[in-house]
Amino acid sequence: MPKKEGSILIVDDNKDLLLALKLYLNPHFEKIVTEHNPNRIKEHLSKHAFDIVLLDMNFKTGINNGNEGLFWMNEIKQADSEMAVVFITGYSDVELAVRTIKKGAADFIEKSWDERKILSTLLSVYQLQKSKKSITQLKKKQQHLKECINDQQDVFMGNSEAIQQITKVVQKVAPTDVNVLILGENGTGKEVMARHIHHLSDRRDEIFVAVDLGAIHENLFESELFGHKKGAFTDAKEDRTGRFELASGGTLFLDEIGNLSLAAQAKLLAALQNREITPVGGTHPIKVDIRLICATNMPLEKMVAEGSFREDLLYRINTISVELPSLRNRKEDIPGLAHFFLNKQSDKYKKGKMSFTADAIELMQDQAWPGNIRELQHIIEKAVILADDTTIDKDDLFLSVNNNKALDENHFNLIDHEKLLIEKAIRNCKGNMSKAAKKLGINRSTLYDKIKKYDL
Numbered sequence: 001m002p003k004k005e006g007s008i009l010i011v012d013d014n015k016d017l018l019l020a021l022k023l024y025l026n027p028h029f030e031k032i033v034t035e036h037n038p039n040r041i042k043e044h045l046s047k048h049a050f051d052i053v054l055l056d057m058n059f060k061t062g063i064n065n066g067n068e069g070l071f072w073m074n075e076i077k078q079a080d081s082e083m084a085v086v087f088i089t090g091y092s093d094v095e096l097a098v099r100t101i102k103k104g105a106a107d108f109i110e111k112s113w114d115e116r117k118i119l120s121t122l123l124s125v126y127q128l129q130k131s132k133k134s135i136t137q138l139k140k141k142q143q144h145l146k147e148c149i150n151d152q153q154d155v156f157m158g159n160s161e162a163i164q165q166i167t168k169v170v171q172k173v174a175p176t177d178v179n180v181l182i183l184g185e186n187g188t189g190k191e192v193m194a195r196h197i198h199h200l201s202d203r204r205d206e207i208f209v210a211v212d213l214g215a216i217h218e219n220l221f222e223s224e225l226f227g228h229k230k231g232a233f234t235d236a237k238e239d240r241t242g243r244f245e246l247a248s249g250g251t252l253f254l255d256e257i258g259n260l261s262l263a264a265q266a267k268l269l270a271a272l273q274n275r276e277i278t279p280v281g282g283t284h285p286i287k288v289d290i291r292l293i294c295a296t297n298m299p300l301e302k303m304v305a306e307g308s309f310r311e312d313l314l315y316r317i318n319t320i321s322v323e324l325p326s327l328r329n330r331k332e333d334i335p336g337l338a339h340f341f342l343n344k345q346s347d348k349y350k351k352g353k354m355s356f357t358a359d360a361i362e363l364m365q366d367q368a369w370p371g372n373i374r375e376l377q378h379i380i381e382k383a384v385i386l387a388d389d390t391t392i393d394k395d396d397l398f399l400s401v402n403n404n405k406a407l408d409e410n411h412f413n414l415i416d417h418e419k420l421l422i423e424k425a426i427r428n429c430k431g432n433m434s435k436a437a438k439k440l441g442i443n444r445s446t447l448y449d450k451i452k453k454y455d456l
């Protein structure tokens, strides 16, 4: 016996018919409520979430124009516009039936008492109703996801020369459908930039799907990206939609593209060239319409020269490429970013209005930030959590002076670099001068001479 599901309210003035229908339908539906008085329909609807109302067309004897049924259907639709109403009519009146369906009825059944037909009509209306409900639910979820995407647009881009240049390019490129490759060190905001491009594009109301290719096992690459059919391999317990299909209509963001094996690169290239994918175990290809944005922190051109990245794939993904600067190369943006994170975190941890001292800002601008914006964000979050009052000074950042301190890429003064290296070695060796000297490749007395000379 199949699982009983679905609930029906049956409204008819003929009590014998109500009883007969209830007995007959009982094994097939989870809940059946019968009512002979149409005035009580709304009361029933307010008490229970029905899937279908099975409604008599004519209640008053002698009148069979169906108007009464249409009146009650309107009442039902006012209470619940999505409710499926199926009419019961004693008169084989096709015109009337068509009129009811035009007005919003899901279907109609005749009182001719063809049991199988009644059941099959109700079951198919129920299935349709179930699908409609899940579509409504999916739309709500999609709306929620879009709102989350918009939330993530809460970013601080910055005013540095480098960022202004990039913003100009991005504004031109975003509304087109061209593929974009975003380069940059870890934590420089590649995903944030990809979302920003999506947000500025004509696809902004569609989905943005991000895939971290570095986190996908080689064996699962195809199934993850192109989907699979139930039974295609041992663990394929049911059909699965791949990320390409999921992103169709919207933007697909492939992060860490430099991590793909050559075999996976070939499969990806074929999908991008044909703009279609075939799920693992599937028999026919599915068209996909995606805007592709890729990102990596790896030197793809060098990898092409070495043979570990396909040149044709690189050409396909980098119609336009954007290189995000490291944080140490956009120091002018550090105060803005720091304040942006400070406001966000102080709101999150309900710390009230907080501020930095000038020394704290200076210290942050002096750091190397190997983890870039992500690291800055973490440091500020930690400082906000641990702060005793609303002002964050340099000591509250828990960054030791000169820790991670970096010199600008264009700083070529040898002495400055030597000083920095000596400090770093001493710190690394926790003050053990013999070890530090060994690390630096000099003897202990030379190290002391240099410490004295540079007043370290």
Ligand SMILES: Nc1ncnc2c1ncn2[C@@H]1O[C@H](COP(=O)(O)OP(=O)(O)OP(=O)(O)O)[C@@H](O)[C@H]1O
Binding pocket: 154, 155, 156, 157, 184, 185, 186, 187, 188, 189, 190, 191, 192, 193, 255, 295, 297, 373, 374, 377
């Ligand atoms: N412009 C920005 N404004 C605000 N926050 C940002 C900005 N750029 C990056 N972030 C924050 O920094 C963190 C890292 O950003 P994101 O994940 O985009 O970097 P990524 O370059 O893609 O990193 P990875 O190379 O590790 O994948 C995120 O928490 C993000 O919210």
